[in-house]
Amino acid sequence: MKRSFNKASAFVENLELPARPRRTRSAASSEAVNVFDVTKNQAMVVGSDIVSFVVGTPPELRERIVKCSLLAQLAANKKVPSRDDVRGWYEVYFDTLTHIGWVAQERGFSEHEEAGENFEAQKAILSIAGSIFGPAATALAVVTSTLTAMKSISDGPWFTVFSRESQSAKAARFQVTVAEPKAEGGASIALMAFELLAKRALTQVLFFKFNTSEITLRHASGRVTIDAELLAAISPVITQKVSAYTKSYIEELPI
Numbered sequence: 001m002k003r004s005f006n007k008a009s010a011f012v013e014n015l016e017l018p019a020r021p022r023r024t025r026s027a028a029s030s031e032a033v034n035v036f037d038v039t040k041n042q043a044m045v046v047g048s049d050i051v052s053f054v055v056g057t058p059p060e061l062r063e064r065i066v067k068c069s070l071l072a073q074l075a076a077n078k079k080v081p082s083r084d085d086v087r088g089w090y091e092v093y094f095d096t097l098t099h100i101g102w103v104a105q106e107r108g109f110s111e112h113e114e115a116g117e118n119f120e121a122q123k124a125i126l127s128i129a130g131s132i133f134g135p136a137a138t139a140l141a142v143v144t145s146t147l148t149a150m151k152s153i154s155d156g157p158w159f160t161v162f163s164r165e166s167q168s169a170k171a172a173r174f175q176v177t178v179a180e181p182k183a184e185g186g187a188s189i190a191l192m193a194f195e196l197l198a199k200r201a202l203t204q205v206l207f208f209k210f211n212t213s214e215i216t217l218r219h220a221s222g223r224v225t226i227d228a229e230l231l232a233a234i235s236p237v238i239t240q241k242v243s244a245y246t247k248s249y250i251e252e253l254p255i
Helices: 002-014 025-029 059-079 086-099 121-133 138-152 157-166 228-242
Strands: 042-046 049-053 102-104 171-181 187-198 215-226 250-253
Touching (some): 042 059, 086 171, 121 171, 121 215
Antiparallel strands (some): 042 049, 102 215
C-alpha cells in the first residue's frame, strides 16, 4: 500500500494543470462550500461531468469522486488544449483516473445508434444509463431527475460551467458519473463518457434537437472499480492540487 500511495502521490503532485482561475474579491470572500449529505440524492456539475449520487452513498466518497473528476479534467485540459482532439483528451482523462485508483471497465468508444430522425443528447444518456442500471433502478431515476433539473434551470450557474468545459464549435465531450451505495459498504460507480461531433455549430449540447444525419455520438460506458484504500489515502493530495479550481468548476444542482 505504501508503495502504491507514494507512486500515486508523486503522480498527482507532478501533474501539470492549466493556469489557476483569477479570483475576484467577492469570490475570495464568499468561498462556496459543497455539503455532501448521505441522506439525500445529490447532483453536481463538475466541469464537463454530470455527477449524481444516490441516497446512502458515503459523503466522503462523494467528495472524493468530485475531486477526482476535476483533477482528471484539468490534467486533460492542460495536456490536450485542442478542443477538436476529443479522443486525445479522453486518453489523458482516463489515464489520470487510473493513476489514482480508478479502473474503468470500458475505455473503447462505440457509436450510438439513435432510433428515429431526431437526436437529443439527454435521451441518449438515459438510453445508455438504462442499459447499465436497468429500467427500474434507483440510479437511473436519479440520473433522470438530474437531467430534468438541468433542463428546468437552463440559465443557472451550472450552464456556464458545463458549456465552457464541454463544447466547442462543432464538437463536444461530456461525462456522466453515478454513484450508488452497496449493501456491503462503499459504493458502485458507473461512468459514461461521450464524444459528440456535429455538422453545424453547437449552441447547446444536452437539450437541443438535431437531425440524426447531422450528429455522430460515440460513448464509452460501464462500471468503475476503485481502490478505496488508495483513494482515501491520496485524497488530501488531490484536494490540495485542485483547491484553487473548485469555485470555478463545481456547481451543485438541486434535484
